[in-house]
Amino acid sequence: MIDHVRDLLSVREATDRLLAAVSTLDNAAVTEPSRLPGWSRGHVLAHLARNADALVNVLEGRPMYVSADARDADIARDAPRGLREQVEDVHDTAEGFQRLGAVDADWSRTVELRNGVTDAASRVPFRRLAEVELHHVDLGIGYELEDLPADFTFREIDFLAERFTGHKDVPSLSLTTDADRTWTTGGADSGPLAVRGRPADLLGWLCGRREGTALTVDGGLLPALPPL
Numbered sequence: 001m002i003d004h005v006r007d008l009l010s011v012r013e014a015t016d017r018l019l020a021a022v023s024t025l026d027n028a029a030v031t032e033p034s035r036l037p038g039w040s041r042g043h044v045l046a047h048l049a050r051n052a053d054a055l056v057n058v059l060e061g062r063p064m065y066v067s068a069d070a071r072d073a074d075i076a077r078d079a080p081r082g083l084r085e086q087v088e089d090v091h092d093t094a095e096g097f098q099r100l101g102a103v104d105a106d107w108s109r110t111v112e113l114r115n116g117v118t119d120a121a122s123r124v125p126f127r128r129l130a131e132v133e134l135h136h137v138d139l140g141i142g143y144e145l146e147d148l149p150a151d152f153t154f155r156e157i158d159f160l161a162e163r164f165t166g167h168k169d170v171p172s173l174s175l176t177t178d179a180d181r182t183w184t185t186g187g188a189d190s191g192p193l194a195v196r197g198r199p200a201d202l203l204g205w206l207c208g209r210r211e212g213t214a215l216t217v218d219g220g221l222l223p224a225l226p227p228l
Contacts, residue, residue, distance in 0.1 A: 007125035008101045014132040015094045027082045035140045045086040046078035052093035145200040153199045160206040161185040194218040
């Protein structure tokens with residue numbers, strides 16, 4: 001069951017971890033490449049700040065972004081900023097998201113995100129948590145998928161397995177961790193491929209952060225997943 005209050009607390013804790021780590025960098029480090037192709041660390045931090053603003057828009061019933069081009073332009077504009085400005089922006093926009101989350105509201109209502117995607121308002125804090133946690137890893141500053149809280153890792157695998165369920169470009173898959181927790185996903189009619197590995201490796205493959213070389217597969221080759 002989704003608990004938006006708990007998730008808002010998790011978002012605050014994850015944001016504090018990220019800001020503490022980023023605050024040890026310097027201006028030069030912010031301009032260095034992140035783990036996301038074509039993005040510097042400054043791009044990642046700018047995206048996190050603008051995403052907080054965008055999710056405020058969602059919760060207040062406005063379009064998440066004016067347009068895809070405007071989203072990309074805002075990130076490109078803010079990416080070259082120095083460390084202090086980046087940290088302040090991520091902090092201040094995160095606080096704005098938290099303040100709105102504390103307002104009494106109908107959290108069961110349906111909200112609209114990008115590209116016509118809809119979800120319950122109560123799931124928005126977890127979506128923000130995924131942004132903070134995974135992009136902390138993307139910064140490449142010592143926080144790895146293995147460092148993610150276990151509860152988050154399993155919930156994000158839940159989310160991604162649900163997202164790929166019935167997908168015409170994803171074969172039927174059975175995903176199992178080394179602790180024998182299992183998910184099914186995919187949509188092709190052929191027999192399921194059995195994929196096994198550590199939670200961090202399964203998550204990394206599902207979210208496009210790892211190629212899946214550490215996973216074992218029975219019944220065929222590990223498929224290439226479509227972009228999220």
